[in-house]
Amino acid sequence: MADTQQRPGADGSSAPMGPADIAGLLAGRIGQRRVPAAGSPQPATPPPVSPAAPAAVASAAADGGVGAVPSLAGLPGALPVEWEVIEHLQSVVSTRLSAEDPDKLLEEADRRALARRLVRNAVADWATAYAQGNTPLTTEQEAAVGTAVFDSMYRGGRLQSLLDQDGVEDVMVDGLRAHVEYHDRPRQTIEKVADSHEELITWVNRMARLSGHGERALTQATPMVGFRMPDGSRVTASLLTTRPSVVIRRHRIRQHGIAELVQWGSINPMLERFLTACVHAKMNILVVGDMGAGKTSLLRALGREIPPSERLVTLESDRELYLDEPGPKPGPVTFAFEARQSNGETRGGGAAGEVTISDMFATALRFNATRVIVGEVRSTEIVPMLQAMSAGGSGSMCTLHVRRPHGIISRLVQLCTEAGMQTEAAHHLIASSIDLVVYLTYLDETAVGGQKHRFVSHVYEVHDVVGEGGRPVTTELFAPQGGEIRAVYKNMPSFIDELELTGLMRREWLTDNPYGAWMGPLATVGRR
The missing domain is CATH 3.40.50.300 (P-loop containing nucleotide triphosphate hydrolases)
Known part of the structure; x- marks a missing residue:
C-alpha cells in the first residue's frame, strides 16, 4: 500500500502531502497562550507560534519517557495548531450553523454542505488574523485545520486521523494512549490521543449523539456503552477498566459481495x-x-x-x-x-x-x-x-x-x-x-x-x-x-x-x- 497520505480539504477535496509539507506541519505549533472562548469577538486573534521540540520525543518524555512511542501530534499529517484551536473554531462554526438553520430544516446532506462552507470561511478568517503576527499557514495547512474542524463536528474528531489510515481494523484507546491494529502490518502505539480522561469520555458521548444513540451515554450510572459511529465503525467504551477505555472496530468493507x-x-x-x-x-x-x-x-x-x-x-x-x-x-x-x-x-x-x-x-x-x-x-x-x-x-x-x-x-x-x-x-x-x-x-x-x-x-x-x-x-x-x-x-x-x-x-x-x-x-x- 502507498505510504503517501492524502488529507481531505475542508471542501471535501484531497490534496497529496509530500515530505516538505509534512516537515512544515511539524516545524511549529501553537504556544502556551489559549485561544479566546467561543463567546469572544470573531475572528479570534491567534496566539504566536513557539518553536517545537521533536514531537514524538517530547510527548513521549512527558508521558512516561517511552521514546519509541510517537504522539498523535508527531505523526505525518499532524495539525499545525493545538487542538484547542480546533475546538474554538468548531464552536464558531456551530454558532453560525445554528444561526443559518436554527430549526434544522435542511436535509442532512445540505446541512453538512453548509457546514463545510462555514468551516472554510471560519478557518480563512482565523488564518488571516493569525498571519498578522505569525508565519502564515500554507494552503495545505489551512486545509488540514478545516478538515479537523469538520471531523470534530461530523466524524471521529481527534481520532479521525487514525481511522483514516490505510489498513486500520481496530483502534484501542486505553486512557490517553491508543493501540492501532492493521490487517497487513504490526500494531502501532500512539501517545496522547486526548488531553484528559474527561475529554475522552466527552468524545464517546458526542459520537453516540452523532450516531443517533443519544440514550447511550458513558457515565457512572451506565459505565459500559456500545454504538456505531456515523461512518459505521463500531464503538465499545467502558469506565470499568483501570482507565477509561474505547475500542473502535473499523469497517473497511461495507459494500462488498x-x-x-x-x-x-x-x-x-x-x-x-x-x-x-x-x-x-x-x-x-x-x-x-x-x-x-x-x-x-x-x-x-x-x-x-x-x-x-x-x-x-x-x-x-x-x-x-x-x-x-x-x-x-x-x-x-x-x-x-x-x-x-x-x-x-x-x-x-x-x-x-x-x-x-x-x-x-x-x-x-x-x-x-x-x-x-x-x-x-x-x-x-x-x-x-x-x-x-x-x-x-x-x-x-x-x-x-x-x-x-x-x-x-x-x-x-x-x-x-x-x-x-x-x-x-x-x-x-x-x-x-x-x-x-x-x-x-x-x-x-x-x-x-x-x-x-x-x-x-x-x-x-x-x-x-x-x-x-x-x-x-x-x-x-x-x-x-x-x-x-x-x-x-x-x-x-x-x-x-x-x-x-x-x-x-x-x-x-x-x-x-x-x-x-x-x-x-x-x-x-x-x-x-
Whole structure:
C-alpha cells in the first residue's frame, strides 16, 4: 500500500502531502497562550507560534519517557495548531450553523454542505488574523485545520486521523494512549490521543449523539456503552477498566459481495458457488469463528446473495450488516432492526428503555419475512433464532463466536441451556434448525512480518437426527487435509440435489481437483 497520505480539504477535496509539507506541519505549533472562548469577538486573534521540540520525543518524555512511542501530534499529517484551536473554531462554526438553520430544516446532506462552507470561511478568517503576527499557514495547512474542524463536528474528531489510515481494523484507546491494529502490518502505539480522561469520555458521548444513540451515554450510572459511529465503525467504551477505555472496530468493507471474498482469499471459487447455492436453496446457515475472523463480512456477503424477490429482517445489537443499503446488485426488501440500550435506570425489575434482540424477534416475525438474519448470537436470543429456523424460516442465517471447530455444538447447547432449555431439548432444536455451519479461521502473522489471514477452514452439515450421546449428527463437507490448512472438499452433502436445482452448483465440481480450487498455496510466513 502507498505510504503517501492524502488529507481531505475542508471542501471535501484531497490534496497529496509530500515530505516538505509534512516537515512544515511539524516545524511549529501553537504556544502556551489559549485561544479566546467561543463567546469572544470573531475572528479570534491567534496566539504566536513557539518553536517545537521533536514531537514524538517530547510527548513521549512527558508521558512516561517511552521514546519509541510517537504522539498523535508527531505523526505525518499532524495539525499545525493545538487542538484547542480546533475546538474554538468548531464552536464558531456551530454558532453560525445554528444561526443559518436554527430549526434544522435542511436535509442532512445540505446541512453538512453548509457546514463545510462555514468551516472554510471560519478557518480563512482565523488564518488571516493569525498571519498578522505569525508565519502564515500554507494552503495545505489551512486545509488540514478545516478538515479537523469538520471531523470534530461530523466524524471521529481527534481520532479521525487514525481511522483514516490505510489498513486500520481496530483502534484501542486505553486512557490517553491508543493501540492501532492493521490487517497487513504490526500494531502501532500512539501517545496522547486526548488531553484528559474527561475529554475522552466527552468524545464517546458526542459520537453516540452523532450516531443517533443519544440514550447511550458513558457515565457512572451506565459505565459500559456500545454504538456505531456515523461512518459505521463500531464503538465499545467502558469506565470499568483501570482507565477509561474505547475500542473502535473499523469497517473497511461495507459494500462488498461474495466475489470480493474470493479475491481476498477468504473462500475459493468452489466455495463461492457452493455457498451461493446454499443461500438460494434456503439452507439455514450458521457462520462461526474466533473474534476478528471475518464472520460478519462473510454473513454480509451471503446476505447479498438473497434473491430480490424475498423479504428479509436483520436483527443486530449494533448495525454492521447494512443489508438495507444499496449493494452491488439488487437485494430483497430489508427491514434492519437494531437493539437499544438502557438509559441506566431500572423499572419493574428490568432496565428501563432497553430493547434486546430477543425482544425484537416477535415483532420482526410479524413483518412476514421469508428469512431472518441475526448479526451475532451472544445470549438467550439463540432460542428464538433456532425456533425461527426450525418453524419455517428457511434460509435464515446468524453468526456465533466459537474458538475451535470442534466446540460448535457445545457452544450452541451452552447458550440454549443458559436460556432455560434442557440439554436434550437443545440437541433436538439444533438438529432440526441448522443445515450448514461454516467455520472461519483467523491466522495473524503481522508480528513475524506477514499479514492477517481469514479463510474458511471447515464446513459442516448438521443432520436432522441425533446420534450417540443424544448429540446432533454432523458431517464434514470441507476440511483441511493433505497439507492444505484451508477448506478442501471431503464429503458430498445430503442436500446436493437441492443445490443442483438452483442451477448454481453441480456435484462433479466438488470432486474434480478440489485442492486446485484454492489456486495456489496460502502465503504464510510460517506454520504454527
